Amino acid sequence: MNENQNATVQSLLQYALPTNTTLAAGVPEKTITWAVTVRAQPPAFPELYGGELALVSMEMLRSYDSRITLAEVIAALAQAGVSAVAVKEEITQTAINVASDAGIALLALPEESNLARIERAVNELIVNQKAQMMQRALEIQRQLTRQAAENRDLNSLLQIMARATAKPVVVHDDAGVMMAQVYPTVARRPIPNTGNSGRSLVQSLPYGAFQNWLAREAPNADGAILPSPLGFTTVLRVEKRTAGYLSLVDSGDVLSEFDRLVLTYGADVCAIELAKSRAIA
Structure with missing residues (x-):
């Protein structure tokens, strides 16, 4: 383990943990130094140096001690110095309270993890955040491609993008009329760089603001992503003609590399979906 390397819980949620992982307690800015898996038999805890993410299977632990509770495990791990606990278990309010009192993050993993x-x-x-980020982005691209091949609707594609970035995603037609909007369904973390939710940002935008922006600065080049009243917007093209616009709702000034990749991959499959819809119509 390199003591100079770490990652935040927010980064883990976005790039490493299963997509449907949720943050039940603690803050996404919590720093993690390493991940360790808790074993069923003594010594249950591997050698800990402080700041680790402890991965816990309560089913496995109960095979050794049938009476042990998640709250007890969290308390013991917090005392050992971990910064976060991720568990395959339905999380009780008692467990959340113990984690909150101890100042550690508590994450609920999907059952199949x-x-x-x-x-x-x-x-x-x-160890290598950039490589892992690229790998997750490619996973998202594969999900989008698979959904498109299965003829899923536009909202299904947008949901993948919204879930991956934890930000709302909006599609407008070529005239700037909203066709679809999807908000993240999993409360994984707040939208970075903003105190308001993405929903508030969309709803508070003055009517016509996006259309006025399109009239002045609409992105025309394939792959171009521009700052817009919603956040960041790219063009959707069908047979070299503008069919619409895809936007990632974000009040930040800079688009992260991961979000840029998701928006780029998403634009490709959304354009294909729009082409299918036009062909059917």
């Missing part, structure tokens, strides 16, 4: 794979992904992210 593979702890060994998660440990590997988290530690790879800590």
